[in-house]
Amino acid sequence: MATTKWIIDPAHSEIQFKVKHLMITTVTGYFKSFNLEVETEDEDFTKASRIEFTADIDSINTNNDQRDTHLKSDDFFNAEQFKQLRFIGKSFEGSGDNYKLHGDLTIRDITKPVTLDVEYGGIVVDPYGQTKAGFTVDGKVNRKEFNLTWDAVTEAGQVVVSNEIKLHCEIQLVKQA
Template sequence: MATTKWIADPETSEVLFNASHLLLDNVTGYFRKIKLEVATEDDDFTRFYGIVFTADINSLDTADQQRDEFLKSNIFFDEEQFGQLKFVGKKYENQQDEDKLCGSLTIRNVTKPISLQIEFSGKIVEPDGNTKVGFSAQGKISRKDYDLTCHSISELRILAIGDEIRFNAEIQLIKIL
């Protein structure tokens, strides 16, 4: 069996997150700069040797500059000290009704186990010979588990988001020859 390497296509891949805001509506944000590298056995994603995903905190975008600056600040993500969040895949579970990817997520130097629901979109070979696969990944975390908390009323007014953070990734991987 041969090892196959894949990378995320930055033009067609996106990672977004969603949280309640003021308990009335939702705020959606994106990480504009991501990196994903995957090594599989042949083209079988259920048999992987490595999955490493990173997102640059500085690329966070919620369409509100004041909120983005707060989220990147040392009060919340602390982008200067902890410039990336990182997911490392550990185990793939191929089940009848849903596939799961288990691994660890590190934010602010806090690492916790996490399980992602995975759905494959398909595989194509483009006219230029490039092989691509698509998939979606969904999950959720408690921001408090990663020490993403507010310590004063003024900070809470700026942030005013709920504890549960939901995220969705739409990824296209390109096979590296």
């Protein structure tokens, strides 16, 4: 079997996160700069020998400059010291359209195992002759497990930022020649 290399198509991919604010609304953020490389056996992603994702912390964007600056500070990601978050996939299992992606997520200097739900969209050849594979990836992590521990409570006792972070990614990979 031949090893096939895939890279992310950043123009057709999104890396988002969602967090409850004051426990009454959800704030959405995303990373503008990220990379994903996958190596498979032919076009079989369940036999991936390498799945490596990185996102540049300095590219975080929540459509609010003040909040973005706070997220990049030592209260949260500490972008000055920890330039990237990293996910290394260990296994991709399932069948049909629904899969589980198991791997290690590193934020700051802490690595924890996570499992992500993956919906496989299929493989197509685009109008330019490029073979592309599509995935929707969803998951949840507890921010405090990664030393993102800043907390505040309102006068009424409401938590300002929830501990649970929801992840949502739309991924399009391009097969390399």
